[in-house]
Amino acid sequence: MNLKRALAYAWLAVFVLALAWLGWRFPQASLETSIFELVPWRAPNPAAQSASQALREQVERRILLLVGSEDSALAREGAEAAAAILRAPDSGCARVVCAVPPQAAKAALDFYAPRAPLLLAPEDRRLLESGGSLAGRSVQSLYAPAGFGGSLGFARDPLGTFGPWLSANAGLGGALAPRDGYLEIEDQGRTWVAVVAEVSGTAGAVGPAAERLDRSLNQACAAARGRGAQVLRSGFVFHEHAAAEQARREVSWVGLASTGLLAVLLWVVFRRPRPMALALLPAAIGCVAGAAAVLALWTKVHAVALVFGGTVVGVADDYGLYFLSGLYGSFWDPQRRLKAAFAPLTLAMGTSVLGYAALALLPIPALKQVAVFASVGLLFDWAGVVLWYPRLTKGFRRVAPTLVLRADRLRAAWPRWGSKPATIALTAALVTAGWGWSRLKIDDDVRLLYARDGGLAAEQDRVQALSGIGGSSGFFVVEGRDAQETLRREEALVDALAGVGPQRWRAVSDFVPSLERQARDRDLIAGALSGEKGAVAALADAAGDPGPGKVLRRWAAATVPPLTPEEWLAAAVSLPYRGQWLERPDGGVETLVLPGPGVGPTELERAAPLAAKLEGVQYVDQLRSVSVLLRELRRLLFWVLALGTLGVLGALWLRLGAGAWAALFPALLGGLVGVGALGLLGLSVNLFVALALLLLLGTAVDFGIYMLDGGGRSSFVAVQVAALTNIAAVGVLAFSGTPALRAFGVVLGVGATAAWLAASALPERKPHA
Amino acid sequence: MRFGASVALFGLALAGFHPLRAEGSGTLPSGPVHGSFAQSKTVQGLSRPLRSVGSFAVVPGRGLVWRTEKPLKGELVLTPRGVFAVEGSGSRKISAGGDVLKLMDQILAGDASALERSFVVRRSSTAQGWILDLEPKPGPLAEVFRSIRAEGSGFARSAQLSETSGDRTALRFEAVAAGPGKLSRTEESLLEP
Numbered sequence: 001m002n003l004k005r006a007l008a009y010a011w012l013a014v015f016v017l018a019l020a021w022l023g024w025r026f027p028q029a030s031l032e033t034s035i036f037e038l039v040p041w042r043a044p045n046p047a048a049q050s051a052s053q054a055l056r057e058q059v060e061r062r063i064l065l066l067v068g069s070e071d072s073a074l075a076r077e078g079a080e081a082a083a084a085i086l087r088a089p090d091s092g093c094a095r096v097v098c099a100v101p102p103q104a105a106k107a108a109l110d111f112y113a114p115r116a117p118l119l120l121a122p123e124d125r126r127l128l129e130s131g132g133s134l135a136g137r138s139v140q141s142l143y144a145p146a147g148f149g150g151s152l153g154f155a156r157d158p159l160g161t162f163g164p165w166l167s168a169n170a171g172l173g174g175a176l177a178p179r180d181g182y183l184e185i186e187d188q189g190r191t192w193v194a195v196v197a198e199v200s201g202t203a204g205a206v207g208p209a210a211e212r213l214d215r216s217l218n219q220a221c222a223a224a225r226g227r228g229a230q231v232l233r234s235g236f237v238f239h240e241h242a243a244a245e246q247a248r249r250e251v252s253w254v255g256l257a258s259t260g261l262l263a264v265l266l267w268v269v270f271r272r273p274r275p276m277a278l279a280l281l282p283a284a285i286g287c288v289a290g291a292a293a294v295l296a297l298w299t300k301v302h303a304v305a306l307v308f309g310g311t312v313v314g315v316a317d318d319y320g321l322y323f324l325s326g327l328y329g330s331f332w333d334p335q336r337r338l339k340a341a342f343a344p345l346t347l348a349m350g351t352s353v354l355g356y357a358a359l360a361l362l363p364i365p366a367l368k369q370v371a372v373f374a375s376v377g378l379l380f381d382w383a384g385v386v387l388w389y390p391r392l393t394k395g396f397r398r399v400a401p402t403l404v405l406r407a408d409r410l411r412a413a414w415p416r417w418g419s420k421p422a423t424i425a426l427t428a429a430l431v432t433a434g435w436g437w438s439r440l441k442i443d444d445d446v447r448l449l450y451a452r453d454g455g456l457a458a459e460q461d462r463v464q465a466l467s468g469i470g471g472s473s474g475f476f477v478v479e480g481r482d483a484q485e486t487l488r489r490e491e492a493l494v495d496a497l498a499g500v501g502p503q504r505w506r507a508v509s510d511f512v513p514s515l516e517r518q519a520r521d522r523d524l525i526a527g528a529l530s531g532e533k534g535a536v537a538a539l540a541d542a543a544g545d546p547g548p549g550k551v552l553r554r555w556a557a558a559t560v561p562p563l564t565p566e567e568w569l570a571a572a573v574s575l576p577y578r579g580q581w582l583e584r585p586d587g588g589v590e591t592l593v594l595p596g597p598g599v600g601p602t603e604l605e606r607a608a609p610l611a612a613k614l615e616g617v618q619y620v621d622q623l624r625s626v627s628v629l630l631r632e633l634r635r636l637l638f639w640v641l642a643l644g645t646l647g648v649l650g651a652l653w654l655r656l657g658a659g660a661w662a663a664l665f666p667a668l669l670g671g672l673v674g675v676g677a678l679g680l681l682g683l684s685v686n687l688f689v690a691l692a693l694l695l696l697l698g699t700a701v702d703f704g705i706y707m708l709d710g711g712g713r714s715s716f717v718a719v720q721v722a723a724l725t726n727i728a729a730v731g732v733l734a735f736s737g738t739p740a741l742r743a744f745g746v747v748l749g750v751g752a753t754a755a756w757l758a759a760s761a762l763p764e765r766k767p768h769a
Numbered sequence: 770m771r772f773g774a775s776v777a778l779f780g781l782a783l784a785g786f787h788p789l790r791a792e793g794s795g796t797l798p799s800g801p802v803h804g805s806f807a808q809s810k811t812v813q814g815l816s817r818p819l820r821s822v823g824s825f826a827v828v829p830g831r832g833l834v835w836r837t838e839k840p841l842k843g844e845l846v847l848t849p850r851g852v853f854a855v856e857g858s859g860s861r862k863i864s865a866g867g868d869v870l871k872l873m874d875q876i877l878a879g880d881a882s883a884l885e886r887s888f889v890v891r892r893s894s895t896a897q898g899w900i901l902d903l904e905p906k907p908g909p910l911a912e913v914f915r916s917i918r919a920e921g922s923g924f925a926r927s928a929q930l931s932e933t934s935g936d937r938t939a940l941r942f943e944a945v946a947a948g949p950g951k952l953s954r955t956e957e958s959l960l961e962p
Contacts, residue, residue, distance in 0.1 A: 140841075142812065143837060153812070154814070154815075155813035155935070542840055543819055544840075547815040547816055548819075
């Protein structure tokens with residue numbers, strides 16, 4: 001007796017501690033919302049891992065605003081206003097670029113122009129390698145109208161090769177073209193001016209730094225709009241903030257909505273505040289304990305895990321309800337009730353905890369968090385009910401059985417299987433489900449696990465369509481023992497990519513070719529000068545004067561020190577591309593070759609196999625790899641589901657014999673109808689649907705068992721109320737903004753409803769005494 | 770970093786330039802103009818200037834055709850969509866459009882303020898006609914041109930273009946007349962709006 005008392009107070013102490021700790025920890029917890037954190041993925045090797053990590057950080061930091069108006073001056077003014085706000089020291093933004101000072105273009109020209117004899121555009125290199133001639137172009141540039149053929153003039157670019165090199169590399173910025181110092185896009189009479197910035201430091205998705213950043217971004221957009229311009233936002237940070245905001249909203253909203261529904265239900269059942277409160281309490285206690293455990297074990301908690309874990313606890317927890325359903329008995333003695341209820345309670349808790357703990361076996365941290373949340377929450381609830389409820393329910397009066405009698409009448413009137421209305425309803429349900437199934441599609445895209453703000457997504461798509469950049473997730477990592485080896489390997493890759501399509505890829509070697517290539521290009525240029533059809537002879541011919549030929553020869557023979565990566569990296573011209581260059585501590589160098597404008601999924605698919613043929617080259621598509629992982633897990637889970645169904649059938653058979661089919665029937669029908677509803681709603685099948693079906697199997701089979709093998713009135717009430725509360729708790733998820741959670745909620749909500757209705761139509765067996 | 774053709778060709782637009790039109794007096798027909806040119810280009814590092822001759826056509830709102838005929842054939846078409854090199858019966862885009870093309874268009878259409886926005890403009894008149902001195906304001910034009918001078922009576926008769934590279938081009942326009950002149954099919958399709 002004393003031990004029990006001590007345990008009860010220990011439980012209370014732990015709970016109070018957990019509550020206090022949660023209250024202190026939750027507001028400052030770093031709620032993770034990135035899809036990549038949800039399903040972490042290991043690259044095939046460390047190089048790809050560190051490279052994709054680096055790239056991801058760059059991409060996740062990038063902010064691009066397009067400020068547009070039919071009046072280009074107004075668009076520029078708006079862009080300047082937005083940039084001014086982002087430039088403020090505490091805006092949370094860094095490296096804000098709007099207008100490029102005119103010197104910048106000049107600086108690039110000054111840096112590259114002296115190296116003109118070392119640089120060839122890919123097309124010109126191919127032309128010369130295949131024995132083509134540049135003589136014609138050289139003559140053209142000599143006679144071209146003022147300034148035409150490049151701003152260097154004939155003396156500094158007599159072969160006309162520098163202009164094409166420069167514009168080949170300038171085209172890598174997509175449709176964004178510099179005009180009067182602004183990066184702009186012209187589209188259907190509208191001018192879009194780009195404002196580019198970076199998230200500074202580690203703002204994260206929540207917390208004061210994130211709020212500050214959020215505020216300045218909003219102010220910047222408002223400032224541009226205030227001048228009559230339209231603003232399109234693009235950048236991970238916007239989605240991250242929207243998702244975090246939504247997750248926060250849903251965490252409280254899902255909890256509130258299901259609690260509200262539960263309260264109504266429980267009021268109907270118990271008609272008195274104290275039993276009602278006690279029936280509700282475990283869900284709240286379980287959520288506190290579960291959340292505290294998850295926040296204690298992980299420093300980064302995924303928002304989806306909290307929403308999901310809370311739901312699972314809400315669904316699975318009916319211990320208090322079960323204990324209190326004894327109030328429908330012929331008398332109320334808490335200690336006797338505990339004696340009677342202890343075994344079923346423990347059995348129910350044990351199987352649930354085992355089931356949810358099994359989620360921890362899946363290699364997805366967020367699901368491990370769900371597993372811990374649910375297991376700890378349920379275990380703690382069970383302990384609370386067992387230790388405290390006999391004490392707390394002393395002096396409760398039994399509930400008048402009017403409701404039960406009413407339920408009995410309803411049940412007597414409810415159509416049984418085989419009756420005409422039941423057959424009609426079943427046929428209708430099956431036809432509707434069949435229609436839904438015919439429209440069903442499978443989609444393992446990891447982005448479904450991520451709430452996308454519709455308006456933001458549309459803006460992002462528009463930015464992508466306008467600029468032609470940022471649409472693809474695949475890229476190449478090139479590694480070598482030193483900078484030159486990496487550059488040579490990169491050049492081999494870029495040459496091979498030219499065979500994939502006309503689109504360009506962004507590579508460092510576009511700007512700093514390997515020493516080998518610079519020397520070879522120089523030889524190619526030298527070869528193009530001499531001979532009967534050489535440029536020198538052609539110039540002399542056209543001008544009737546050896547002068548231009550001499551200028552060309554002098555230019556080609558001048559001493560030009562080769563361009564080295566060190567020099568390039570130290571110059572301002574490399575600034576936009578430095579993120580593609582990664583130096584390893586062991587002296588090795590990795591570079592990223594990124595898809596340029598217009599590279600879409602088809603090109604990526606054709607480009608990917610090149611990695612296998614080239615040395616030191618890997619293709620990485622994190623988004624796709626993660627989706628592939630999800631697909632494999634989904635398949636695995638569906639096998640588990642099939643085996644589980646067979647296992648349940650076997651277990652039912654042992655107890656019910658041929659009646660096992662009838663007990664399983666509601667669960668099967670629920671699954672069929674639930675998945676059909678997915679199809680009707682245009683949602684797709686994925687890993688979370690498999691999870692929902694697993695939970696549905698566990699819950700709905702119980703309905704069948706209890707109805708067939710019922711244990712008297714109190715069990716009947718418990719089952720009915722438990723079913724309704726389950727439906728209420730998970731059904732709420734069908735309104736979540738996250739597609740995967742929505743699918744989960746629809747399958748469980750609709751499926752459980754169908755299963756419950758179907759179970760109610762099962763023929764009654766004689767209840768056990 | 771898109772230098773080159775679109776900027777450089779601005780100078781050529783002077784071929785169809787008429788100060789009255791630019792000042793918006795509207796007494797002259799605003800239709801197309803064609804004619805022939807003689808170019809003398811002084812290139813850094815060469816002792817003798819390079820001479821060439823050819824013809825041009827300017828169609829306001831549509832673009833400009835610049836054909837070099839001697840000593841070698843070469844042709845450029847400048848439109849608001851970009852600069853194209855005509856090769857045989859086809860064409861190749863060399864440069865995208867931009868503000869410079871817009872500017873050219875505005876000047877040809879008689880928008881004097883457009884000229885003032887991009888250049889420091891000095892006008893003077895002589896017994897024979899008019900002189901226009903243009904000095905580019907900082908921007909893409911200033912990257913290429915040091916100064917531009919045009920002279921004429923009625924239409925421009927000559928132009929001198931000094932480039933930042935040190936090259937100088939002298940143009941003489943002759944037989945300038947209203948109408949687009951004879952356009953090839955390629956030219957026509959490039960000039961279509």
